[in-house]
Amino acid sequence: MPAQIKSRIPSKAAKDEIIEIKLQITHDMESGNRKDAAGNVLPRRIINKMVCTWNNEVVTSADWHPSMSANPFIVFYARATESGKITIKFHDDNGEVHETSADITVG
Template identity: 70%
Template sequence: MAAPTIKSRIPAKAKKGEIIEIKAQITHDMETGQRKDAAGKVIPRKIINKFVVTWNNDIVTSGDWHTAMSANPFVTCYALATESGKIKLAFHDDSGEVYEQVSEITVE
């Protein structure tokens, strides 16, 4: 598997009190641990097991994911624009890796 990449759509600006839409997708095989390779060996489980969105280090939303998630998962969530700062997307996988992307937002 190539290194996961994150694609996101987060507005650069918002009006105070506006509800913004946050969209994100990560390229990840989401190996369930139930398949076998050509030699018949079980391919170890390696999935994104947690997704967290923070705004200036305050949690907006988080979720625990399980083996039923598809490869290259796509997620949409919403947040109330209260102050300018950083929105961070964090995808945690079974091996302990954390894949992050940070975007700046200006609230007027």
């Protein structure tokens, strides 16, 4: 199933206001510690990296490990600097990159 991303990012902000960025991505985050009924280890497949950019400049990024829950729900912040595009990329263990973006007007 393709990962679905839900986001809540304000579309407007005052200059230098601190905005809240809320995201949820549907993903099993298979930890690599579990076994199936036959005793085979289920291979690890998680989102190992999250990067948030504002007009292509990195604002916040994170490295994730198997202790992150399934269907990660995250909240972090950003200082509203200029109008433009906020993009969040989730890097999957299998090489895929799940991406979402939102436009914001500052001022």
